[in-house]
Amino acid sequence: MLAAGAAVGAPLPQGEGRQVAVFVALCDNEHQGIAPVPPAIGRGDDLRGNLYWGCDEALPRVVRRAAGWQAPRVVEAYDDQHPEVLQAVVSTRKDKSATLTIFAYRGECLPACLRDFEAALVSGRYALVAYLGHNGLMDTELPEPAENAERAADAMVLCCMSREYFEPRLHRLRSRPMLMTQQYMYPAGAVMLAAIETWLRAPGDVGAIRKAAGQAYAANQRISLRAAVGVFADLLK
Numbered sequence: 001m002l003a004a005g006a007a008v009g010a011p012l013p014q015g016e017g018r019q020v021a022v023f024v025a026l027c028d029n030e031h032q033g034i035a036p037v038p039p040a041i042g043r044g045d046d047l048r049g050n051l052y053w054g055c056d057e058a059l060p061r062v063v064r065r066a067a068g069w070q071a072p073r074v075v076e077a078y079d080d081q082h083p084e085v086l087q088a089v090v091s092t093r094k095d096k097s098a099t100l101t102i103f104a105y106r107g108e109c110l111p112a113c114l115r116d117f118e119a120a121l122v123s124g125r126y127a128l129v130a131y132l133g134h135n136g137l138m139d140t141e142l143p144e145p146a147e148n149a150e151r152a153a154d155a156m157v158l159c160c161m162s163r164e165y166f167e168p169r170l171h172r173l174r175s176r177p178m179l180m181t182q183q184y185m186y187p188a189g190a191v192m193l194a195a196i197e198t199w200l201r202a203p204g205d206v207g208a209i210r211k212a213a214g215q216a217y218a219a220n221q222r223i224s225l226r227a228a229v230g231v232f233a234d235l236l237k
Helices: 059-065 107-121 162-173 189-201 206-221 225-229
Strands: 018-025 073-075 085-092 098-105 128-132 154-158 177-179
Touching: 018 107, 018 189, 059 085, 059 098, 059 189, 098 107, 107 128, 107 162, 128 189, 154 162, 154 189, 162 177, 177 189, 177 206, 189 206, 206 225
Parallel strands: 018 098, 018 128, 128 154, 154 177
Antiparallel strands: 073 085, 085 098
């Protein structure tokens, strides 16, 4: 099993600017308590076809198309020592203001992904750390994280009902939630990237981040902006 924080400490290409990490647990029909998706996109060890990694709306694909980011670098140095991490994708902003690292975890290793997400928050390496995937806390009980004495990185959690399940854990870690959900939802890559880019422009402005996420979700799901914004928790309350 991958030790907490192992992916955080693994060698990666060094980028410039503020460091942002996104931990992605691949969609997995067999090992996750999800409403089943078509088999072609629900195999938790298939990077090419997976709903959260290989599809057009997955975050790595969205970053590759984004105008403000350099062409991503693919890192596959984890296969021997850390089999839970299938791949990492690294992209730096064209203005060198930030570098984004996206980790792909096997779907069956979702608990390890969550543990490493929390370890990254307190590692001191990142300014912002996010999780994207199925809400594994609905299915699995993880040990309470140790209370952290220092302020941790900012956090975003893009999965169903994330505020209810993740907010108490983030408070113990002294991490500021920047984006959380209050409804069931699909964690589209465009939503995550819009939230990250807004955070880069306006760190701490949870209202602006929520609005940007809502706009991206409205476009992705073809629903009204009001309905889309309502998916995301109002962190000012």
